[in-house]
Amino acid sequence: MKQSNRKVSGTLRVWSGVVAATLLAGCGGAEPVHPDEPFPQTQEQAQENVAAAPIVESMDAIALDRTLTSRTRSLIRARLAQGQAQVHQQVPVVSDSGQQLFLNDQGLNGDVTAGDGLFSAIGDVDFVTHQATQDRIREFQARNPQRPLMASTFDNRVRVSTRPLTALSPSVFQPGVPIPIFPAGITFAVKPANSLIITDASVINDPTRTYDPCSNSGNPNGVWTFNHLMREMANTYVSPSVLTEHWLRQWTVNQNINGWTVPARTAMMPYILTPWPRVGGALDLTRSPFKLVAIVNRLDLGGGRGPAGYASGNAGELRFVFAAVDRTSGTCGVRPFLVIFEYGVPHSSCDAVKTWAQRWLELSAPSMVLGSSAYNAALASLTQQVVVRNAAPRKPNGSAINQIRTNEEWLRYPWELREFHLMGSGPSVNRLQGQPTVLTPGDAHNDTPVLRDFINANTPAILANTYTVPTTFPTASTPFLGAFPWIASDTTSFWRATGISVNEARHKFSLNTCSGCHGRETKTGFTHIDEFGTLSPFLATGMSDPSIAYVVQDPVNTSLNREFFEIEMRASKLDSLANQSCLASAFHRRLTSAH
Structure with missing residues (x-):
């Protein structure tokens, strides 16, 4: 040496x-x-x-x-x-x-x-x-x-x-x-609509890859169906129908998650489980009441940093957004109940991540017409790399799924977000189990001295984007991290407390929560992608031109306007990873937020 x-x-x-x-x-x-x-x-x-x-x-x-x-x-x-x-x-x-x-x-x-x-x-x-x-x-x-x-x-x-x-x-x-x-x-x-957030009807209604539960049309075994994703997630460890029903029945009874009582939303039975056709007593997944509304490339979440389990690698996440349909009213249609499958893309080496980014960027080529047979086939080849069984052998069931999150008010008002992780790799323990919601305290802590003390004590880490939200605070017996954030109003859903010393720390903390991100910090009405595939202004503003700012007034310091360029950030990282050498990746910082 x-x-x-x-x-x-x-x-x-x-x-x-x-x-x-x-x-x-x-x-x-x-x-x-x-x-x-x-x-x-x-x-x-x-x-x-x-x-x-x-x-x-x-x-x-x-x-x-x-x-x-x-x-x-x-x-x-x-x-x-x-x-x-x-x-x-x-x-x-x-x-x-x-x-x-x-x-x-x-x-x-x-x-x-x-x-x-x-x-x-x-x-x-x-x-x-x-x-x-x-x-x-x-x-x-x-x-x-x-x-x-x-x-x-x-x-x-x-x-x-x-x-x-x-x-x-x-x-x-x-x-x-x-x-x-x-x-x-x-x-x-x-082209953001081709390579970042895909909601075009000619893609999400592709008759060879998707299924419409209202018209009973399409391919119920298609690679972008709820049925396919659940079957691949279950692998051979558990019946896909059993895995699905156990997951959904968690809404029918109170759940205890990190010391919080997550109240039942019993409409799950009459709205979803009871109308769901069965075969031999088991849910018929080919007739599931969930319709695809978006496919989302979250390469921007890559880097192996941020909250535990989210993205969990260098290539970020691949997400599928489904909306529940109402088959009880006589006029079947989508309802405000969103289910988001969030997969950690199982590529880690620089070359593998670069190839992954290049394939997504190729979807923006002039020759790639959104929704054409060539485009849909290229997109399907990308998604299948991630969702198929054994794509991530070290994770439960060999599935690359990181978490499933839901955002709904159909079962009961107000809007509620939940999070579920795949647990175990055997029939006796294999389940999608409710978990605390990332970076989001229990609602009861909002506007309290406890929240004030946490933000003030962690201000440097929050400003540096190096903090996490602990399961308990301020004592080991006090539950802090929450499990079912409610969003009662898109104007009041943000985190604050009298006595917070630095408003910028308050804003960053609030923005990284589920409820702040889906509420006042981004001036969003509950969903960033709704049941019709419509994007929130936070996302939609940059879809046509990433250089256009989406401006949000700070909810505490009303003299301060914040400019967001969410799509520019995602597009810039995609293009950079697809075309530059590995060393340039040193400049790409992982988002603190998982949203």
Whole structure:
């Protein structure tokens, strides 16, 4: 090791005129890429993972080989955001050959000067892809001369800065010169309705892949049906009908979850279970009363960070949204009862995630007509990678499902959200069981000193997006994390308490809850995708043009307007992951929220 360091240092001294230059690219926060961890994580493990993610401000690479190739031995350097260097001793990244690296500022493994704020290590850099990225930037700039390309930095869901996205000069690409590495997601390249949130009728009503329980038309065994998803989730460990009925019967009786009594919604029986056709006493899943309304790509949740179990890997989640139908009224139709299947995409390596992103981006190609046979077949090939049995062998039943969440007011007002996890891998314990709702305290804690004390005590972590909501607080016997958030009004559903010191911490905490996200913090009327497939303004504003802001007045500080660019964030990350080298992924930070 010492001999290697002397060799590198000698080389760097020869290049001292250029190597001493400061980093050239100022970009947003970072998150290292890691392979999937054993599932599920505890909340404490998730807290440690989030806190361990340094925020990279800028990065460059200096080629040590004489020629620039797809695997060039290079000195990789990063500068951290203000205050981060005092907290972190190393910066984990993945090189472009898939090697886990730990950049350091201790004068080791190619780091020239200990303590100078530059974290460095020797690793492989794909300069071929990096140069192709610059060519692509120039191509899009030439194609849209009246609309300059921009790159945005996001803090969780909030856009905090925007800068021009400009291609590097070809003259920069030579050995011995610091070559900036930065995220370059081109949102123009993404058609959100094709590649992010898919609600088009020609897709969700595809007669070969979906089933309409009202008209009894379509394919009841299609790959986008409720029947198919439940059968693949059950695998061979349990009857799919038994798994489904046990899950739904949890609404018919009171449930105790983390010390909270989740009250029964007994309309489950007359509205859903009683009208459901049966075969030999078991629910006939080919006649299930759930209709597909959306397929959603949540690649933006990737990174293996955030709340335990959510996304749980580098490629984020794939989601299916179903609406319950009413077959009791004589005029069958969808009702406000949404069921969301949320799968962790089982891809972890940089190459696998990049391929996954590329396939989604290809759905935005001019040749891909939304809802055409070619488009639907390409989309089905993507979804099947995730939903089929044994897609995630280390998880219960071998299913990639992370959780099922529901959002409904049909069974009883007010709107209520619930969450269910697949538990166990054997017939005696195999079930979808009600669980606490992510990052959301019990409703009884809202507007109380307990909430005030929690937010004030955790303000730095909340502002840094490194907090979790514990199961109990302030004592081990006091349930804190909730299980059935209610949303009585889209104007009053947000988290607050008298005496909260920093309103920005209150806002971030509230935004990351189920009820705040589906309520006042995003100015949303309960659902982001409703039973008809209609999107909330929070989502819809960016679907036609991601550069248009959705403005929300802060519910506490009414003089403050917040601008959200949700679709821009998702589109930018998709394009960046699909087209850039692995090292650029260091700038993609995992959302704290799982919504």
